[in-house]
Amino acid sequence: xxxLGVRRALVVLLLVMLPLTGxxxxxxxxxxxxxxxxxxxxxxxxDPLRAADGTxxxxxxxxxxxxxxxxxxxxxxxxxxxxxxAPRPDAIRFDILSExxxxxxxxxxxxxxVHLAENPPVRMTMLVYVPKSGRPAPCFWGLNFAGNQAxxxxxxxxxxxxxxxxxxxxxxxxxxxxxxxxSEASRWPVKLIVGRGYALATAYYGxxxxxxxxxxxxxxxxxxxxxxxxxRAADAWGSIxxxxxxxxxxxxxxxxxxxxxxxCVAAIGHSRLGKTSLWAGATDPRFALVVSxxxxxxxxxxxxxxxxxxxxxxxxxxxxxxxxxxxxxxDNEAALPFDQHELxxxxxxxxxxxxxxxxxxxxxxxxxxxxxxxADPVYRLLGxxxxxxxxxxxxxPAVDQPLATGTIGYHIRTGKHDVTEFDWQQYLxxxxxxxxxxxxxxx
Numbered sequence: 026x027x028x029l030g031v032r033r034a035l036v037v038l039l040l041v042m043l044p045l046t047g048x049x050x051x052x053x054x055x056x057x058x059x060x061x062x063x064x065x066x067x068x069x070x071x072d073p074l075r076a077a078d079g080t081x082x083x084x085x086x087x088x089x090x091x092x093x094x095x096x097x098x099x100x101x102x103x104x105x106x107x108x109x110x111a112p113r114p115d116a117i118r119f120d121i122l123s124e125x126x127x128x129x130x131x132x133x134x135x136x137x138x139v140h141l142a143e144n145p146p147v148r149m150t151m152l153v154y155v156p157k158s159g160r161p162a163p164c165f166w167g168l169n170f171a172g173n174q175a176x177x178x179x180x181x182x183x184x185x186x187x188x189x190x191x192x193x194x195x196x197x198x199x200x201x202x203x204x205x206x207x208s209e210a211s212r213w214p215v216k217l218i219v220g221r222g223y224a225l226a227t228a229y230y231g232x233x234x235x236x237x238x239x240x241x242x243x244x245x246x247x248x249x250x251x252x253x254x255x256x257r258a259a260d261a262w263g264s265i266x267x268x269x270x271x272x273x274x275x276x277x278x279x280x281x282x283x284x285x286x287x288x289c290v291a292a293i294g295h296s297r298l299g300k301t302s303l304w305a306g307a308t309d310p311r312f313a314l315v316v317s318x319x320x321x322x323x324x325x326x327x328x329x330x331x332x333x334x335x336x337x338x339x340x341x342x343x344x345x346x347x348x349x350x351x352x353x354x355x356d357n358e359a360a361l362p363f364d365q366h367e368l369x370x371x372x373x374x375x376x377x378x379x380x381x382x383x384x385x386x387x388x389x390x391x392x393x394x395x396x397x398x399x400a401d402p403v404y405r406l407l408g409x410x411x412x413x414x415x416x417x418x419x420x421x422p423a424v425d426q427p428l429a430t431g432t433i434g435y436h437i438r439t440g441k442h443d444v445t446e447f448d449w450q451q452y453l454x455x456x457x458x459x460x461x462x463x464x465x466x467x468x
Contacts, residue, residue: 100304378433
């Protein structure tokens with residue numbers, strides 16, 4: 026009897042100590058995803074071309090004037106949260122910290138402080154490479170994971186001093202060290218990009234908001250106390266919305282730099298920053314092209330498939346990424362009033378490229394491809410060729426065989442969750458095609 030009583034007490038103690046999800050479900054362990062295609066059940070995707078009142082959307086004017094706004098509002102209120110409006114142009118300050126020749130004279134390299142807020146001070150340091158072509162250059166602009174010094178092994182690029190994930194190479198006690206220099210250079214083939222005639226801009230995403238659950242007391246959230254009420258609103262902006270807002274402020278700089286073609290700036294991101302690039306492209310139509318690299322759940326992959334990372338898993342592991350309302354859909358994807366194909370559709374008619382990796386089942390490559398297919402009708406309604414051809418493809422392309430002749434590009438490549446030179450080659454070719462550029466040879 027005593028042993029039974031002890032066991033019961035242990036069970037009660039365990040139940041008390043277990044965390045609760047937003048839906049109130051008790052987890053004995055962190056929620057797991059699904060990597061078995063046989064376990065994907067039946068699901069129905071919302072029709073992006075059917076308005077909230079049930080009527081069909083049959084014209085571009087109806088999409089632009091009504092349906093697009095309905096979908097954008099759903100994603101804002103139920104997933105990413107409300108971000109502050111864009112500041113007045115005179116409220117953002119840009120300070121050029123350095124300017125040097127780089128890449129053996131191929132480019133000019135600048136470091137620019139973008140002042141996002143003054144109280145408290147929030148600074149985003151952009152690293153920008155511009156080819157010496159004598160004319161404004163189109164640009165790829167994306168956030169990085171470990172500081173600008175991780176993008177290049179150049180010794181004079183400043184080491185970022187903000188909080189970082191200590192699992193990153195060369196990061197000790199949440200601070201970057203000299204050993205982090207060049208640690209992510211393989212993801213940013215600067216010489217290839219510049220040699221193809223493109224500028225490259227990047228900044229550390231933690232400059233905008235640190236990537237940990239700190240109660241939104243640091244980073245750009247703290248600069249907008251009116252949005253950080255207690256208790257916090259269920260539709261208040263999460264970290265992904267903050268990073269996307271910061272990408273738009275970086276675009277504010279690029280748009281006024283005479284060395285950059287401000288009408289040809291692509292938003293690009295990998296993994297959680299691929300989710301960010303998609304939301305930045307959806308909320309800021311100034312981005313002329315959008316690239317999602319292995320963005321998975323909350324990015325390009327369909328949530329209702331319940332394959333790979335699930336809504337419950339992502340909310341459990343990263344409770345600060347989305348707004349509070351998104352937790353309603355933990356283990357409840359069927360109730361989602363939208364799915365990620367509609368996020369892709371918000372970028373239409375601008376060119377969109379989605380990339381997957383064959384070994385990256387957590388990001389659900391098939392779900393990313395199917396989201397592209399389901400966004401295709403919106404692209405065609407707006408006068409583009411969607412995924413190309415007379416109709417969207419019925420089957421995924423073979424590995425390492427890009428499907429990129431249309432306005433929506435897609436590929437699945439060999440390998441794992443990463444950004445590779447193969448990926449970049451496809452993005453550069455895609456941009457060449459849509460921005461009517463002659464392919465430059467890499468020196």
